[in-house]
Amino acid sequence: MPEPPRPLRVGIVGCGLIGRKRAEALGADTLVACHDVVAAASAGLAADFGGRACGTLDEVLALRPDVVIVATVHDQLAGISCRALEAGAHVLVEKPAGIGVAEIERVAAAARAAGRLVKVGFNHRFHPGISRAIGEARSGRYGEVLYLRARYGHGGRLGYEREWRADPHRSGGGEIVDQGMHLLDLSYWLLGELPLHSALLRTQFWRAPVDDNAVIILGGPGGVGDPSPFAIFHVSWTEWKNTFSLEIACHDAKLAVDGLVRSYGPQELRIFRMRPELGPPEVETERYPDDDVSWDLEWRHFTAAIQAADGRELLGDLASARYAWSCVEAAQRR
């Protein structure tokens, strides 16, 4: 019998909403330290999950954690990740992993120099409906992918325009960075590096110097006669009913995922299989339980890669973050 893997020693930097979600998903691994610039946030996390509440990042790193989870505001993600890598830790950094392509490249260089793994928090890949839909489409079972179409949105909350997400210096952009990153990551997973075809950014409701609605089209210039795939997304902070919808049209079937559990509604995957004679498709429906398993599954995927140390592919890494930022930067420049 192989030895069971030893529990990993984990540090968390940034103890807000997502730092807490990550702590809840640690399973058998141990939180040894956490840090937040708001002392009450780190004290609260340590009280609930154990480990030392540290006053500085250096204090966390001095405890030599195997992994550091970075879940801060966006302008801090890359710098803290580099520091953790230089201290010898593997890093799980929340999306968007920094601000801009240059910061992502800086983290990638630090990871190479340290010989450590960096996983980007693209937890949407681990929602079972999304994971099955993309897996089925990638398998080629239904022929070539024609297009990916997705809508993702929420309605903010009172005072959202004063939160860090609405400050471009701290966030790097509005909804295109907030939820758009996840759709760009899923498109990258399915279709690779499609170029940005066009983008529309708007600020319609929130009084902030960032986009609250973004529409993105990915794909080559093409035209009539061009069968190459494309993707089209709309992400919104004025989606008054939280919404997640992802559709993948293939040559022989359409796969549709609705819902992201909880406030986004139960997750359901429908596969519409075309018959040789076309007409109404045959429909398979799979419904998933209403708990969000994506955080647990993503953590287990990352820790298995760390323990195996065999260079296996990480689902959702810096290559995807780099691609997503190249699209966002191109959209913002226009």
Ligand SMILES: NC(=O)c1ccc[n+]([C@@H]2O[C@H](COP(=O)([O-])OP(=O)(O)OC[C@H]3O[C@@H](n4cnc5c(N)ncnc54)[C@H](O)[C@@H]3O)[C@@H](O)[C@H]2O)c1
């Ligand atoms: N995957 C998802 O579905 C998802 C959802 C929400 C947020 N996120 C990402 O998670 C990250 C955190 O978002 P959140 O919703 O938890 O935000 P949050 O505001 O709840 O928490 C961020 C925390 O970081 C702390 N912080 C800021 N600068 C710091 C520094 N230099 N050192 C230590 N702590 C610092 C803040 O005090 C705050 O407590 C962001 O990158 C965000 O995009 C991912």
